[in-house]
Amino acid sequence: MTTLLEAKNISKAYGGIHALDGCSITVEEGTIAGLIGPNGSGKTTLFNVITGYEQVDGGEVRFAGSPITNQSPDKVFQLGIGRTFQLSRVFPRLTVMENMHVAKQRKGAAGLFSRWSSSHEQRQALDLLDFVGITHLKDLPAGNLSYGQKKLLEFAFILIAEPRVILLDEPAGGVNPTVINYMADRIKVLNKQGITFLIVEHDMEFVMGICQNITVLHRGMTIAAGVPEEVRKDATVLEAYLGD
Numbered sequence: 001m002t003t004l005l006e007a008k009n010i011s012k013a014y015g016g017i018h019a020l021d022g023c024s025i026t027v028e029e030g031t032i033a034g035l036i037g038p039n040g041s042g043k044t045t046l047f048n049v050i051t052g053y054e055q056v057d058g059g060e061v062r063f064a065g066s067p068i069t070n071q072s073p074d075k076v077f078q079l080g081i082g083r084t085f086q087l088s089r090v091f092p093r094l095t096v097m098e099n100m101h102v103a104k105q106r107k108g109a110a111g112l113f114s115r116w117s118s119s120h121e122q123r124q125a126l127d128l129l130d131f132v133g134i135t136h137l138k139d140l141p142a143g144n145l146s147y148g149q150k151k152l153l154e155f156a157f158i159l160i161a162e163p164r165v166i167l168l169d170e171p172a173g174g175v176n177p178t179v180i181n182y183m184a185d186r187i188k189v190l191n192k193q194g195i196t197f198l199i200v201e202h203d204m205e206f207v208m209g210i211c212q213n214i215t216v217l218h219r220g221m222t223i224a225a226g227v228p229e230e231v232r233k234d235a236t237v238l239e240a241y242l243g244d
C-alpha cells in the first residue's frame with residue numbers, strides 16, 4: 001500500500017488550549033479511513049490543519065509524497081484534497097447548479113463569474129448531481145434544500161474538482177437514516193473508483209461499517225490506530241470515551 005496522506009507530530013494551540021498535541025495519522029491510498037475521538041479531541045482541528053484552514057505550530061503534513069504543511073486552502077484543494085464541513089457550506093442564494101459552477105471554478109483557472117467553459121463540464125455537473133440523487137433540485141436556491149440535501153450537494157460540489165482524497169466531517173451528523181445509508185453507499189462506489197476517504201464521524205455504526213482503518217484522537221494525541229475490530233476492543237480507547 002502507498003501512503004497518500006500523512007500528518008506527523010502535529011501540534012496546534014489556541015492560547016493555553018492544546019487542540020493538537022503531537023498527533024499523527026496515516027491514510028493509505030485507495031482506503032476509507034476513519035478519524036474518531038470524544039468531543040473536543042481535535043478531529044476538526046486536524047482536518048483544518050491538513051486542508052490549510054489552520055496553520056500548525058509544529059509537525060508536518062504530506063500528500064502524495066510532498067510536504068503541504070501550511071499551504072492555503074485553495075492550493076490544497078487544487079492539489080486534490082477535497083473536504084466537507086460539519087455545518088455545510090453551500091452558497092444559499094445560488095442555485096444548486098450555480099453552486100456546482102463555483103466549485104468547478106475553484107479548482108480551475110476560470111474567473112469567478114465566467115460561464116461554464118464547456119458543455120462537457122455542465123454535463124459533468126449534472127451527472128454528479130444525479131450521482132448524489134438531487135438532479136431534480138438543480139434550479140432551486142441551495143438555501144431551500146433540507147440539511148441532508150445540502151450535505152449531498154456539498155458532496156457533489158467536491159467531486160466536480162476530481163479529488164484524490166476526500167475528507168468528510170460528520171457526513172452522518174444530523175441527517176436521517178435513509179440519507180446516511182445513501183451516503184455510505186455513494187462513498188463505497190467512489191472508493192471502488194479509486195478515491196481515498198478520511199471520515200470524521202461520531203456515528204460508530206457508520207464508521208465501523210465503512211472504514212478499513214481507524215485512528216483515534218484523545219486530547220490532541222493519537223491513542224490508537226488500526227482495523228475497526230482492534231480499535232473497538234482497545235482499552236485506552238474505551239477509557240477515553242468513558243472518561244469524557
Ligand SMILES: Nc1ncnc2c1ncn2[C@@H]1O[C@H](COP(=O)(O)OP(=O)(O)OP(=O)(O)O)[C@@H](O)[C@H]1O
Pocket residue numbers: 014017018019037038039040041042043044045046
Ligand atoms: N478556533 C479555536 N479557538 C479556540 N479553541 C479552539 C478552536 N478550535 C478548536 N478549539 C479547541 O480545540 C479543542 C479541539 O477541538 P476540535 O473542534 O478540533 O475537536 P473535535 O474532536 O472536532 O470535537 P467535536 O467532536 O466536538 O466536533 C477543543 O478544546 C476546542 O474547544
